[in-house]
Amino acid sequence: MKLYTSRLAPNPRRVTIFLAEKGIEVPTVEIDLVKKENLVPAFLGRNPLGRVPVLEFDDGSHLSESIAICRYFEATHPEPALFGTGARAQADVEMWNRRMEFEVLGNVSGCFRHTHAYWKDRIEQVGDYGELCRRTLEERMKWLDGELSGRPYIAGERFTVADITAVTAFDLGKVAKIRIPEALSNLTAWYATVSARPSVAATSPARKSG
Amino acid sequence: MKLYTSRLAPNPRRVTIFLAEKGIEVPTVEIDLVKKENLVPAFLGRNPLGRVPVLEFDDGSHLSESIAICRYFEATHPEPALFGTGARAQADVEMWNRRMEFEVLGNVSGCFRHTHAYWKDRIEQVGDYGELCRRTLEERMKWLDGELSGRPYIAGERFTVADITAVTAFDLGKVAKIRIPEALSNLTAWYATVSARPSVAATSPARKSG
Numbered sequence: 001m002k003l004y005t006s007r008l009a010p011n012p013r014r015v016t017i018f019l020a021e022k023g024i025e026v027p028t029v030e031i032d033l034v035k036k037e038n039l040v041p042a043f044l045g046r047n048p049l050g051r052v053p054v055l056e057f058d059d060g061s062h063l064s065e066s067i068a069i070c071r072y073f074e075a076t077h078p079e080p081a082l083f084g085t086g087a088r089a090q091a092d093v094e095m096w097n098r099r100m101e102f103e104v105l106g107n108v109s110g111c112f113r114h115t116h117a118y119w120k121d122r123i124e125q126v127g128d129y130g131e132l133c134r135r136t137l138e139e140r141m142k143w144l145d146g147e148l149s150g151r152p153y154i155a156g157e158r159f160t161v162a163d164i165t166a167v168t169a170f171d172l173g174k175v176a177k178i179r180i181p182e183a184l185s186n187l188t189a190w191y192a193t194v195s196a197r198p199s200v201a202a203t204s205p206a207r208k209s210g
Numbered sequence: 211m212k213l214y215t216s217r218l219a220p221n222p223r224r225v226t227i228f229l230a231e232k233g234i235e236v237p238t239v240e241i242d243l244v245k246k247e248n249l250v251p252a253f254l255g256r257n258p259l260g261r262v263p264v265l266e267f268d269d270g271s272h273l274s275e276s277i278a279i280c281r282y283f284e285a286t287h288p289e290p291a292l293f294g295t296g297a298r299a300q301a302d303v304e305m306w307n308r309r310m311e312f313e314v315l316g317n318v319s320g321c322f323r324h325t326h327a328y329w330k331d332r333i334e335q336v337g338d339y340g341e342l343c344r345r346t347l348e349e350r351m352k353w354l355d356g357e358l359s360g361r362p363y364i365a366g367e368r369f370t371v372a373d374i375t376a377v378t379a380f381d382l383g384k385v386a387k388i389r390i391p392e393a394l395s396n397l398t399a400w401y402a403t404v405s406a407r408p409s410v411a412a413t414s415p416a417r418k419s420g
Contacts, residue, residue, distance in 0.1 A: 048353060048357075049309070049313070049353075057298075063298075063301055063302065064309075065304065065305040065308045065309065067304060067308060068302070068304040068305035069301070071300065071301050071304050072298065072300075075297035075300065087282055087285035088267075088273075088282065090281065090282075091273055091278045091281050091285070092273065092278070094275065094277060094281050095274055095275040098275045099274075099275065103259070114339075124342055126338045126339045126342055128336045128339070129324075129339035132334055143259075147258075
C-alpha cells in the first residue's frame, strides 16, 4: 500500500491528520504540485482527475478522494472512531463533515482558486466569484460560531473528521488572507484547541520546516 | 419520523429515489421553495442553512444533508446496499459519489444558480462563473463517458448512490440547457438505463403531473 500525497495541499493533509489520529502509518510518495507532477501521464493513470491524494493498493488498484480514503481506514481501523459510532451519530458526523466541506472548505477553496496568483495560469479564474466566496464565508463563520457555543467540537462532544475538514480549510484560508475574526470567540477557541492537537500541529502549513 | 422535502429540487430527489430503491416509506412535508417556505423561522429552526431535505426524528431532533440522510437509512435498512458492501467497495462508492457531486452536480448546480433567472433575486449571480461551470462540465462528461465504456453503472456492476447523484444532476441540468451529447454513447446509454428505473422515472422533473 502506498499513498500519493502532497504536503502543501489541504485535501492530502486531511488524510495525513486522519491517519495520525488513528496511529496508522502508510508509505508515502510526495507529488510536487508546483512542478505539476500531478498532471503527468503516470499520475493520471492513478487518478484521471489529476488530484492528490491517491491510495495505491498492493494489487495495483487506486482509490481517490480524501474522504473515501479516510472511510477505508475507518472501516479497517475502527478505533478511535472519527466518523461517529452508531447509525444516528454517524449520520450526524456525515452532516457536519459535509457542511464543513460545502460551507467552509468550498468557500475557502473558491476564494483561493479564483483570487490567488498561484492559480492564475492553472485555471480560468473568475475574480468576482472568488470574492463572493469570501463574503459567503464571512456569514458561514458567524453561523458556525453560534453552533460552537454549546459544544467543543464541530459535530458534538468528540473530535471527528468534521474538525479535520474545518481546520484544514481555515489553514488554507490564510493564503487567501482569510482569518477567523477574534469577535467570533467560540470559533476562535475551537480553532486554538484543534490546532494544538499533535496531528494538526505537525502538519500545519505555518510550521517551520526541518 | 418526518421528511421535509421539495419535489422540484435535486437534493431532496436524491433522498426520494434512495428511499424508493430501499422500499422505505417516510411521511413527508412539502416545502415550497418558490414561496421561500425554506427561509421562514420555523424551517430555519430545523436547518439553519435553510435547505431541504431535513429528516425530523420523533424526539424532535433533525438531520440535514441528503447523503447524511441516505446513510442513516443505509445503516437502518442495509438491503439493497446502495453505498457498497465491504470496506473497499464502500470506499469506491464513496469516491464515485463524491466525484459525481463535485465534478457533475457541482458544475450543473453552479451553472444553474449563476445563469438562470430563478436565482436572480435569490443569490448574487456571477454569470462568468456559471459559464465556466458549463464548460467544465462538458469536459467531465467526456471523461465520464470513457469511464462508462467498461461497466454499466457509475461505481461498477451495481446501481448505487453515485448513479442517483449523477442522474439527478443531469436532470437538473436540463433547466440550464445542459444536455448529454449523443456522441457520448456510453453516457447516453447509462442515462437511458438509469432514467428507466421506477424510482427515477417516478420522480423525473419532466413527468406529467397528476
